[in-house]
Amino acid sequence: MGALRDFVADILESEGAAIEPVEPDGLEVLASEPLRTAMGWPEFARLGFGATLPTGAIPIGLEDDWLDRFGTLLGERGRFAERQLAVVDNVAAPSDPERLLNRAFDLPNAVWRLRDAKPAWTRCLLLAFRYTAISDEKREGLIWLGFNQGTGAVMDSDFLRRLRTHLASVVDWQMPEPDIRRAAGAAWDAATVTTRVERLVGHHVRSDLVGFLNAMRRRLDRDRGRIHEYHDDLRRTAQTKLAALGSRSGEKAEADRKRETLRIAAVEREYAAKLDDLRHNYALRVTVDWMQGLTLFLPVIRYDVLIKRRKGERIILIDWHPAVRTIEPPPCDWGLGVERARLVCDDHLHLTDPSGQAPCPSCSKAWCRACHPAACPRCGRPA
Secondary structure, eight states: OHHHHHHHHHHHHHTTOEEEEETTTEEEEEOOHHHHHHHTOOSEEEEEOSSSOOTTOEEOOSSSSHHHHHHHHHTTTTSEEEEEOOOOTTOOOOSOHHHHHHHHOBOTTOEEEEEEEEEEEEEEEEEEEEEEEESSSEEEEEEEEEEETTTOOBOOHHHHHHHHHHHHHOOOOBOOOHHHHHHTOOOOOHHHHHHHHHHHHHHHHHHHTHHHHHHHHHHHHHHHHHHHHHHHHHHHHHHHHHHHHTTOOSHHHHHHHHHHHHHHHHHHHHHHHHHHHHHHHHOOEEEEEEEEEEEEEEEEEEEEEEEEETTEEEEEEEEEETTTTEEOOOOOSBSOOOSSBOEEOTTTOOEEOGGGGOBOTTTOOBOOTTTSSSBOTTTOOBO
16 A cells, blocks of 8 residues: 555645654644545544554545545646656667567558668657446446557557556656657647547457456346246246136136236236346446546657558658667557557558458448548448
8 A cells, every 4th residue: 555655645745734654554644724624634633554554543545435535635636747758878779670560560461661760759648547337336447548649559558558667667757848849749639639539448448347247247147047037936836826727617716817817917017127127237337537648758769661552652650669668559540559450441551450441241342441431432331
């Protein structure tokens, strides 16, 4: 819990509180009046963050609503920031860039050639989203997305993990210099960011929830099986009694048949109501909220790569990042861009995910979704 204690200490100091670390893993806080009102603490409070608490400490953890309370204190502060990373002088540029690019590229229907390699600065956008999934149980998680706005590449999960680890290891926070900001190029507009983010967030949330959904379906099947077994036994018992009455005549037999018929109908109504309750109980509701954003200005080795498809040619940019000693994935004009494979279209040489040039389900014509995002150009079937 050391990281949580440091986080809380920073927030409380920014709110004017006097703090003093205490063992084991605690803080003593002399709180101002606004802070006492917001958090419900006395003027002097002792906070505990570990399994073993200091004497008289208020337990602070991730399970309760403490993060929401601290988030209320912060308001909009810290939601977005800019940072420049220093040039890594002791990291040499790759000696064999073509071999490096060959690992980054998978172009089944095109060829490429390296045209140029030079040092450059780029602008990367890191975004954090918090999702909450509620069914019969609750699951929360954090999704990080990253984009190189200089090349259009999507940072994969391994790249992001290395980059965030590197950011955590660099203590100094350097604001971007004006020359570096200009060299890194312009930022994307809001429409471009929204377009790139929407499908990618959905993909990562669905991937994160696979285990949660599988467990939920197992519980649903178990409960549905129990309900079916119980009501099926009741229904069979009533049907057996009804069959036993056969064609017997008389008022008593007629009353017994009516009673068992009504019982069967009641069992069926109750069974349908129980299934409806199950559907309501296991209905899945997922919300996604943007939490934080960070614009990074990074030194890179930029490769100009010529893409050739039939008689067409196109130059794309790919960056190698000295900070994490990793080359980013190639850019993607349509699709998620999280895999290495790209197909190149004939008309404008768009690089897309393989699904971006799949055949139309109606007329079987393969077409580029980047060229025609709305519908198939032959039959007009919506994409």
